[in-house]
Amino acid sequence: MATFEIPTEQWAQVVEATGGPAIYKKIPVQQPGPDEVLINVKYSGVCHTDLHAMMGDWPLDVKLPLVGGHEGAGVVVAKGSLVKDIELGDLAGIKWLNGSCLACSFCMTSDEPLCANALLSGYTVDGSFQQYAIAKAAHVAHIPKGTRLDEVAPVLCAGITVYKGLKESGARPGQWVAIVGAGGGLGSMALQYAKAMGLNTIAIDGGEEKAVSCQALGAKAYVDFLSSKDLVAEVKAATPDGTGPHAVILLAVQEKPFQQATEYVRSRGTVICIGLPAKAYLKAPVFDTVVRMITIKGSYVGNRQDTQEALDFFSQGLIKVPFKTVGLSELQDVFELMKAGKIVGRYVVDTSK
Ligand code: NAD
Ligand code: ZN
Numbered sequence: 001m002a003t004f005e006i007p008t009e010q011w012a013q014v015v016e017a018t019g020g021p022a023i024y025k026k027i028p029v030q031q032p033g034p035d036e037v038l039i040n041v042k043y044s045g046v047c048h049t050d051l052h053a054m055m056g057d058w059p060l061d062v063k064l065p066l067v068g069g070h071e072g073a074g075v076v077v078a079k080g081s082l083v084k085d086i087e088l089g090d091l092a093g094i095k096w097l098n099g100s101c102l103a104c105s106f107c108m109t110s111d112e113p114l115c116a117n118a119l120l121s122g123y124t125v126d127g128s129f130q131q132y133a134i135a136k137a138a139h140v141a142h143i144p145k146g147t148r149l150d151e152v153a154p155v156l157c158a159g160i161t162v163y164k165g166l167k168e169s170g171a172r173p174g175q176w177v178a179i180v181g182a183g184g185g186l187g188s189m190a191l192q193y194a195k196a197m198g199l200n201t202i203a204i205d206g207g208e209e210k211a212v213s214c215q216a217l218g219a220k221a222y223v224d225f226l227s228s229k230d231l232v233a234e235v236k237a238a239t240p241d242g243t244g245p246h247a248v249i250l251l252a253v254q255e256k257p258f259q260q261a262t263e264y265v266r267s268r269g270t271v272i273c274i275g276l277p278a279k280a281y282l283k284a285p286v287f288d289t290v291v292r293m294i295t296i297k298g299s300y301v302g303n304r305q306d307t308q309e310a311l312d313f314f315s316q317g318l319i320k321v322p323f324k325t326v327g328l329s330e331l332q333d334v335f336e337l338m339k340a341g342k343i344v345g346r347y348v349v350d351t352s353k
């Protein structure tokens with residue numbers, strides 16, 4: 001078995017107060033407990049959730065001080081005495097779901113994201129914006145040997161989440177799905193997973209740069225929410241019979257598209273809510289929802305099986321999403337771009353810089 005030299009101190013990005021900023025500084029390296037592994041994180045994707053966590057956007061208490069991050073790809077360098085199914089030197093991923101009780105009725109029925117005692121990476125426990133991060137061994141993603149860790153990192157939240165959302169939508173090969181927020185991190189992944197699943201996509205986002213990216217990722221149509229005079233009509237017109245998409249995957253970080261989706265989804269269609277804009281509410285006309293038999297659902301990350309399936313799509317070369325790599329020290333700059341809605345695809349931070 002491989003052995004690793006583990007330092008006592010490491011570089012990390014630490015949020016010390018709600019509202020930020022993230023501060024690049026040295027902190028101690030923790031030891032894994034009996035059922036945990038210590039992962040030397042090489043790259044971590046930056047998810048909009050990390051920004052929500054820093055800004056205190058949600059009605060869920062966040063740990064402070066906080067090391068954010070939950071798309072961490074790295075190498076297992078230490079493990080607790082109870083850990084049998086992963087070896088030192090294996091590649092592994094830190095996901096949003098850092099751990100769960102594995103004994104409640106949700107965990108027993110593979111709905112572990114719904115566990116009341118779930119531990120959330122980069123939210124209720126420290127996450128992957130550090131060089132050495134801890135996770136429960138039962139929950140880490142198993143990444144095949146030889147995988148590029150910068151490229152796979154965004155699969156660990158964005159990929160799993162949109163893959164699960166597409167499954168929850170019930171959309172079948174050949175059907176049409178609108179991806180709202182298609183140019184962002186989750187959206188870019190959603191276009192690729194949908195394509196791999198045989199679905200036709202209508203991308204909705206703002207600006208020319210995102211249009212070009214969405215089309216390159218396989219979108220059959222692009223509707224620009226910033227310039228469209230009648231978004232509802234344009235989305236419906238993008239489907240071959242003009243009746244609208246079978247499903248809508250809402251990934252945007254604004255409330256308005258959540259109010260609009262039932263206007264263009266096809267009758268009997270399904271609206272999947274994934275994006276988590278601050279203080280937002282869903283609104284839909286009761287009459288239309290009833291007489292057009294519309295389903296509205298939430299979808300929250302994925303379970304361990306969804307994780308391995310999402311990674312399998314990636315390993316088969318089906319998921320290629322644009323990403324830019326910067327040093328961990330530059331995380332706050334990434335947050336600024338994210339606030340301005342300027343990110344196409346994903347930013348990945350390299351923990352060695
Ligand atoms: P991102 O910032 O990369 O992308 C968001 C995209 O939405 C941007 O491209 C932006 O231009 C676009 N957008 C904004 N307003 C829009 C509008 N009115 N219409 C269409 N597009 C619009 O963010 P991300 O990392 O992809 O995360 C998206 C959201 O998903 C966040 O709220 C995040 O917290 C949430 N999320 C949820 C889960 C879950 O399990 N449910 C998991 C991960 C992330
Ligand atoms: Zn995320």
Ligand code: ZN
Nearest residue numbers: 101104107115
């Ligand atoms: Zn549980």
